[in-house]
Amino acid sequence: MFFASDNWAGAHPAINERLLRESTRFAAAYGTSELDRAIEQRFNEIFEREVAVFFVATGTAANSLSLASIARPGGVVFCHSEAHVIEDECGAPDFFSGMRMVPVEGALGKMEIASLEGRIARYPQDAVHHGRAAAITMTQATEVGSVYTLEEIEAVSATARTHGLPLHMDGARFANALAALGTTPAEMTWKRGVDILSFGGTKNGCWCAEAIVFFDPAMAKELPFIRKRTAQLFSKSRFIAAQFEAYLKDGLWLELAAHANAMADRLRAGISTSNSARLAWPTQSNEVFAIVPKTAAKAAEEKGARFYDWLEPRDMAELVGEDEMLIRLVSSFATTAEDVDAFLKVIA
Ligand SMILES: Cc1ncc(COP(=O)(O)O)c(C=O)c1O
Numbered sequence: 001m002f003f004a005s006d007n008w009a010g011a012h013p014a015i016n017e018r019l020l021r022e023s024t025r026f027a028a029a030y031g032t033s034e035l036d037r038a039i040e041q042r043f044n045e046i047f048e049r050e051v052a053v054f055f056v057a058t059g060t061a062a063n064s065l066s067l068a069s070i071a072r073p074g075g076v077v078f079c080h081s082e083a084h085v086i087e088d089e090c091g092a093p094d095f096f097s098g099m100r101m102v103p104v105e106g107a108l109g110k111m112e113i114a115s116l117e118g119r120i121a122r123y124p125q126d127a128v129h130h131g132r133a134a135a136i137t138m139t140q141a142t143e144v145g146s147v148y149t150l151e152e153i154e155a156v157s158a159t160a161r162t163h164g165l166p167l168h169m170d171g172a173r174f175a176n177a178l179a180a181l182g183t184t185p186a187e188m189t190w191k192r193g194v195d196i197l198s199f200g201g202t203k204n205g206c207w208c209a210e211a212i213v214f215f216d217p218a219m220a221k222e223l224p225f226i227r228k229r230t231a232q233l234f235s236k237s238r239f240i241a242a243q244f245e246a247y248l249k250d251g252l253w254l255e256l257a258a259h260a261n262a263m264a265d266r267l268r269a270g271i272s273t274s275n276s277a278r279l280a281w282p283t284q285s286n287e288v289f290a291i292v293p294k295t296a297a298k299a300a301e302e303k304g305a306r307f308y309d310w311l312e313p314r315d316m317a318e319l320v321g322e323d324e325m326l327i328r329l330v331s332s333f334a335t336t337a338e339d340v341d342a343f344l345k346v347i348a
Pocket of ligand 1: 029057058059060079084085139142143170172183202
């Protein structure tokens with residue numbers, strides 16, 4: 001009953017097997033091997049256009065270096081107030097890009113356009129004292145389990161275009177969002193105006209595989225130097241490529257995400273009909289937030305369930321009673337229906 005996070009799960013057997021095979025051969029280092037090149041090509045196929053791809057170790061690195069590649073002196077980056085880049089990366093995006101993250105409000109973890117416009121208006125291009133608007137970053141799926149619709153992505157990118165700002169997407173859970181929307185990688189990104197993507201693999205079955213994807217390769221020309229200077233150029237980069245090969249082969253990544261989402265659906269269904277617990281807000285991806293009696297949470301923990309207590313978001317409409325708590329449950333490729341049912345039973 002491991003629902004603490006999707007990165008508590010191990011790695012999928014197909015990825016382990018591919019890593020094992022890779023470990024017995026020699027290949028050119030620092031991203032120059034045939035395998036690295038082949039996987040870069042694979043990204044072109046997945047996104048239906050020529051892209052520039054850079055492998056890095058963590059989601060934090062992917063976000064930070066993406067933003068560093070579009071940094072401007074005095075630059076301000078707009079993100080949701082609960083975004084990982086502003087809340088959970090210890091200032092790494094600010095550190096590596098030299099820019100500031102500025103919070104934008106919006107229900108269910110999604111930036112509201114009026115709030116985004118209001119924030120942008122406070123940082124005009126000639127405001128030397130305040131700093132200037134430089135980029136927008138959005139998270140898909142969001143940190144609170146919701147998913148921007150294609151129309152909502154387009155609305156954010158239209159705002160970005162109006163103000164001449166590049167748009168970055170934090171896709172640590174890109175596959176879960178894609179599976180939830182039932183759309184294509186191209187539709188959810190560049191066709192809707194996204195310029196740069198942090199493409200996550202780790203949470204969805206890889207051991208350690210993240211990539212920065214530039215939809216206009218011309219925008220990526222500084223990235224090789226930024227990546228090396230920030231110590232993210234792996235000499236054995238091909239081990240990330242090997243993971244992505246297995247991950248992207250025959251749609252495995254989409255299967256794993258669909259499974260994780262289905263397990264979250266099972267949790268959602270069970271909690272919404274439960275006598276003791278209730279859903280805190282609607283979610284569509286592999287994260288579920290529930291309000292449960294403290295006694296039930298404790299009993300579940302004693303029986304081996306693992307999950308995080310969660311801080312109530314500012315805009316939360318549901319009230320958490322004194323004897324209750326808000327918890328986050330995350331499913332993964334490795335979650336089983338038996339796990340979910342056992343959890344639902346112990347909190348009942
Ligand atoms: C939305 C989001 N972005 C980025 C990250 C960063 O990933 P990492 O912990 O690999 O740096 C996470 C990890 O929890 C995340 O949830």
